Amino acid sequence: MAGIPGLLFLLFFLLCAVGQVSPYSAPWKPTWPAYRLPVVLPQSTLNLAKPDFGAEAKLEVSSSCGPQCHKGTPLPTYEEAKQYLSYETLYANGSRTETQVGIYILSSSGDGAQHRDSGSSGKSRRKRQIYGYDSRFSIFGKDFLLNYPFSTSVKLSTGCTGTLVAEKHVLTAAHCIHDGKTYVKGTQKLRVGFLKPKFKDGGRGANDSTSAMPEQMKFQWIRVKRTHVPKGWIKGNANDIGMDYDYALLELKKPHKRKFMKIGVSPPAKQLPGGRIHFSGYDNDRPGNLVYRFCDVKDETYDLLYQQCDAQPGASGSGVYVRMWKRQQQKWERKIIGIFSGHQWVDMNGSPQDFNVAVRITPLKYAQICYWIKGNYLDCREG
Numbered sequence: 001m002a003g004i005p006g007l008l009f010l011l012f013f014l015l016c017a018v019g020q021v022s023p024y025s026a027p028w029k030p031t032w033p034a035y036r037l038p039v040v041l042p043q044s045t046l047n048l049a050k051p052d053f054g055a056e057a058k059l060e061v062s063s064s065c066g067p068q069c070h071k072g073t074p075l076p077t078y079e080e081a082k083q084y085l086s087y088e089t090l091y092a093n094g095s096r097t098e099t100q101v102g103i104y105i106l107s108s109s110g111d112g113a114q115h116r117d118s119g120s121s122g123k124s125r126r127k128r129q130i131y132g133y134d135s136r137f138s139i140f141g142k143d144f145l146l147n148y149p150f151s152t153s154v155k156l157s158t159g160c161t162g163t164l165v166a167e168k169h170v171l172t173a174a175h176c177i178h179d180g181k182t183y184v185k186g187t188q189k190l191r192v193g194f195l196k197p198k199f200k201d202g203g204r205g206a207n208d209s210t211s212a213m214p215e216q217m218k219f220q221w222i223r224v225k226r227t228h229v230p231k232g233w234i235k236g237n238a239n240d241i242g243m244d245y246d247y248a249l250l251e252l253k254k255p256h257k258r259k260f261m262k263i264g265v266s267p268p269a270k271q272l273p274g275g276r277i278h279f280s281g282y283d284n285d286r287p288g289n290l291v292y293r294f295c296d297v298k299d300e301t302y303d304l305l306y307q308q309c310d311a312q313p314g315a316s317g318s319g320v321y322v323r324m325w326k327r328q329q330q331k332w333e334r335k336i337i338g339i340f341s342g343h344q345w346v347d348m349n350g351s352p353q354d355f356n357v358a359v360r361i362t363p364l365k366y367a368q369i370c371y372w373i374k375g376n377y378l379d380c381r382e383g
């Protein structure tokens with residue numbers, strides 16, 4: 001039962017979407033909606049004990065709570081959302097803080113609320129992350145690997161993928177660094193790997209463009225200075241609700257000097273061009289390769305996108321992106337609207353189906369992640 005604050009908050013959730021522009025003006029172009037965004041601001045920060053970094057890195061989370069199960073879960077109340085969006089920060093020296101946040105709405109108008117339908121969850125589960133013919137593309141050649149958008153995909157030293165979202169920031173999945181209870185082994189010395197060309201023979205004077213060897217790539221690593229993980233993940237402990245908060249932001253010790261991809265609020269699936277999403281990651285069944293794929297979104301909840309993109313562990317943490325028309329700038333722009341989390345086996349009306357799940361960037365998550373990047377809310381007013 002939602003109390004009055006709960007209802008108000010539901011209203012607010014819906015309000016966040018009213019600023020959308022109609023995609024039906026001719027000639028039709030899938031256009032980035034303009035969202036009215038909330039403000040998420042730190043209120044207080046306290047020091048926590050050093051973590052033990054004891055968890056084994058799991059490249060993947062699985063959950064049996066499928067779309068119906070998630071749709072049956074009520075949206076968080078205002079107080080719950082404040083808890084979930086509060087966050088832990090881990091510094092390179094091992095110290096750790098917890099920051100409580102406040103959520104503010106700078107303007108508002110009225111609209112109706114709606115209820116969510118309930119359902120049951122699937123029980124058994126099975127590993128199958130390739131759907132029929134494997135439709136992933138390995139990206140070869142430095143002309144592609146070193147250029148946008150593929151160049152925004154980076155590898156975490158704990159095994160996952162991340163995406164460059166600002167000069168010094170990498171977006172990834174929370175489970176790549178924290179298992180819900182504690183930090184994953186290796187997180188204290190977390191590094192982010194950038195693919196660079198590897199010159200055979202040290203490259204000394206050898207301008208051998210007809211070399212028999214295809215160009216080799218290797219990773220160059222940059223240390224991470226601090227990480228942010230939302231409390232929604234830590235509290236949820238990778239359970240049904242936790243999956244909604246499976247994202248983390250890493251700040252590098254120095255700028256990476258590459259082009260990055262901005263984050264954006266995830267529009268409803270039916271507004272995505274072709275109903276499709278794209279992502280590139282370092283799937284662990286193809287070591288050393290960056291693997292690109294795209295696929296249709298099959299279902300969605302407020303916090304998750306369900307799709308059947310072929311993916312293997314290692315692709316976790318990849319930024320899920322789409323390219324749409326940016327009306328203000330009169331240009332096409334790719335933005336990250338979600339983070340690839342992992343695999344789910346779901347009972348769909350009695351017939352087993354499996355999905356890969358991406359965490360959507362909601363208006364609240366956008367406000368929180370943007371604040372982590374910019375350090376102020378004024379630069380975070382546009383999704």
Ligand SMILES: *[C@@H]1O[C@H](CO)[C@@H](O)[C@H](O)[C@H]1NC(C)=O
Pocket residue numbers: 091092093094095
């Ligand atoms: C660790 O680093 C943070 C941020 O630089 C700093 O605030 C904190 O005092 C440091 N803690 C220790 C124990 O050195």
Ligand SMILES: *[C@@H]1O[C@H](CO)[C@@H](O)[C@H](O)[C@H]1NC(C)=O
Pocket residue numbers: 205206207
């Ligand atoms: C190698 O090629 C580059 C341009 O392709 C040229 O600038 C450079 O001088 C060449 N180096 C040698 C040693 O031939």
